[in-house]
Amino acid sequence: MNSIIQAENIVKTYNHHRVQALKGVSFEVEEGEIYGLIGPDGAGKTSLFRILATLLLADSGTATVDGLDVVRDYRKIRNRTGYMPGRFSLYQDLTIEENLKFFATVFGTTIEQNYGLIKDIYQQIEPFKNRRAGKLSGGMKQKLALSCALIHAPRVLFLDEPTTGVDPVSRKEFWEMLQRLKENHGLTIVASTPYMDEAMQCDRIALIQNGQFLTIDTPQGIIAHYDKPLWGVHSDKMHQLLDDLRSWQGCDTAFSFGEQYHLTVKPGVSQAALESYLHGKGHSQVAIAPIEASIEDCFMALMDQPETTMKQ
């Protein structure tokens, strides 16, 4: 396997070292894979993208993209990478077509030359090509930004939270577009997201929090490594159930997951013990069953602590 991106011990601080955005991050991305950076806002995802996209200098550490050093060879890297920042950064006063033409020209190419790469995406907004970018809806802006990031036929695509604030259906469609870019054009894609469910769309993911990688693996591998007993619990009194679960001596953590609670338990406790405890608390229709962890369970188990601790 060829690594197209290699990062070694990247450190980035802001505000005279008072804010540590990245605390020594190392990883490799294989050519032709979709690599996900999954983590909440403030985890360091954007800093990492900007360093790899040669827009920001790390305090220390080294990184190469397509064999080129992000500091020394920054000009060459910019020709081989496409970057879609989290904030919409195209020209609001230019039309769809003008924006695309502008980026093509900057990179010394034309829309026609690389049309094959963007066709699938650009065709969806082409009927509105004379509309100004500032007047577009969120979904259209996203497609235009992706088209502009692709117009110089890069080998690597950096997408910083492309789906934030986007509804579940459009998110799914966006990931399908990325899959096609990977399969049809062999593009390497690094994308970040705060939505844990999107992890499953990636070949490999890094879970990131507070400037550190918690783990790197395939989504399936991360789930397979989850080693705590995990139960799904439901009863007729759901509000009360959460408090009761947390007061139970066998409870490690209890969190809501859709229509049930996910409970991690201390070693040696039985479902029967929990069931009789809950009946004693006045619950009926109690359902307890061992369940398989989701990526979100894994993330919660791996994170050192939430961003804030609540008063219990």
Place this chain on the structure above:
Amino acid sequence: MKENYVIEAEGLTKKFGDFTATNHITFKVHEGEIFGFLGANGAGKTTAMRMLCGLSRPSEGRATVAGYDVYRQAEEVKKHIGYMSQKFSLYDDLTVAENLRLFGGIYGMKRKLINEKTDRLLAELGFTSKKNAMVKSLPLGWKQKLAFSLAIFHDPKIVFLDEPTGGVDPVTRRQFWELIYQASDRGITVFVTTHYMDEAEYCDRVSIMVDGCIKALDSPRNLKKQFGVDSMYDVFLTLARTAQRSSD
């Protein structure tokens, strides 16, 4: 006993030129209810929410919020609701206490009451040590919780939450919902939009908008039964696929 409704909308419509953003929506929200307001991007949620908050005048139809008519009494509506969005809620360059004082003042609360409530609130949240910290120095999760507390600081009858949990870590997201439950238990009605489908399950009732219309409205359990699927994600997917209007 007469049911108490905090929102009553009837045929509420907003047109921009020949485009009907919100198309004759009719629904009621009970007092103390957690009401999930779902829809794809571009389905008309924001427009509907702006009308309910007294920020945009309906083209047709009527609605009352907290007992006031959104068309004729927009200013009264604004006084009796709380609002929080993910994008903007707090002033970064003010301290925690200053933010509370500013918002309390805007809602016409007396200085003494503001001070009392500030201390009580910060103690409840475990934020007392951060009273004089600049908001920009707080982690996102803290900001979200503070923003929510600020939105209900003046004891509104109803609070509108526009994607309140976007981008926060999974534990903080759940703790945020526990705050929503507490507010709901205190009788505050919660009207919330979200793109997290597990959060749709936490609502008492959920409406789903497609192409400007409310296409489904019921408890998550009944909606799943109605559509014969296991999750709210699948309910959403089924309905969103019927959209004619491009999400663009």
